[in-house]
Amino acid sequence: MILPIIAYGDPVLRKKATAITDGYPKLTELIENMWDTMYNASGVGLAAPQIGKPIRLFMVDATPFADDEDLSEEEQKQLDGFKRVFINAQIQEETGKEWSFNEGCLSIPDIREDVNRKDTITITYQDEDFNTHTETYDGLAARIIQHEYDHIEGILFTDKLSSLKKRLLKSRLDKISKGKIQIDYKMRFPNLKKGR
Template sequence: MVLPIYSYGHEILRTVCEPLTPETIPAALISDMWDTLYGAAGCGLAAPQVGESVQLFLVDSKLLYNQMNPESRAVYFEDNIGIKAVFINAVITAYSERRWVSEEACLSIPGLQYGIERPWSITIEYRDEYFQPHKRTFSGITARMILHEFEHTNGVLYLDHLPQRKQKRIAGKLDRISRGRVKADYPMSFTNDSR
């Protein structure tokens, strides 16, 4: 089932989410989040974006890999073909010193896209949808997607990485998004539905 995506301005997007246990893994939510992600033509989605304050997010960087030409793949993916994975109770244990800037966007902030500097690679410990533990290192665009979604579960948005002057310049655009004065090709939940 496709769920509405919460827009910028919703309090839950600034909430540090609660961990899950094997008994509380929301299987239906995970399925609905995949439906929502693909319905919105996205590549990553975190539980708070659909109104659930739990440490859960999805990433599908294989989609982007399949859409890229071979030259771009080499730059963004190095020796891998992307991932499709569920991350529960994730903890990032290492960040590379190498950093890079690339454009990011967010389904909760439609219509905006900015270059953000992030580490090239990360090491992350997490549980999958079966609560099996994993520790893996990811790089390039996959690491970027994971960081973006991981930060959602900690109440951080990618725009928080922009310089203060840039954040001030886009304040009006963000206000319009929070009031529902934006068009998206997917269902959204706005803080003020009196659009």
Template structure:
């Protein structure tokens, strides 16, 4: 089922999310709905707070990004394979590498894109949808998408990395999102 995406300003987007266990109610359905919502909205990742659940779950599909690479992208990210994966109860073990800028957007903050600097590598501990434990290293675009979605489960948004002046310049656009004055092709859950 396609779920409404929580809009900027909704308090769930600022909550530090809690871990889940195998007994979390309808966990398989939530994960399936997150995948369906992510693809419907043309996202490459979505975190549980974006569908109004304050739990440490996110899904990403960077295979679709890699498939869409042009020649320049392939030169910049020659080893990028992309992944399609569910992350539950994730914790960052470390980040490293030179921070690099990339133009990010967010389903909860539609029509706003900004260059955000993030480290090129992330090591993550998590369990998958079968509650098998993993500790994996990710690089490049995949590391960036993971860090973006991970921020969601920690109550952070990509705009938090912007300098104060840039945030002030976006204030009106952000207010419009909060009030539902931005048109998107998916349902948004507005703050109350």
């Protein structure tokens, strides 16, 4: 089932998400619905706060980037079929040099900006069966994970921009929160005026 994506301005996107246990109600159904929602919006990642649930759950599918001709053959191989669910994730370490990449967010449609992030991360998380993994990722895979991880920490990619950039984007962000935007997927807007 396709769920509405929560738009910029909703307080749920600013909450630090809470951990869950394997007894979380209807978790399998929630994960399926999140995959459906993400693919419907042509996303490569989705975090539970983006569908209104402040829990430590996010997913990534970097496969669309595997065809990017700007990436090395090794990077393309790494991203091909890279599909994971991350539950109760904790980034242990971010290393390497910072690099810039143009990011967007399903909760902030039609805004894309260059964001600097460290190249390599080590993350501990649980999968859908609550098996614990500690893994290291680099490049684009690390970046997608960092972006989604920020969501469960209550951070948006726009928080990482310069104060000048933030000021320049303010009116566009306000319009998003009020639903004054054209999008082709279901969204819920926190400041939408009813009956207008």
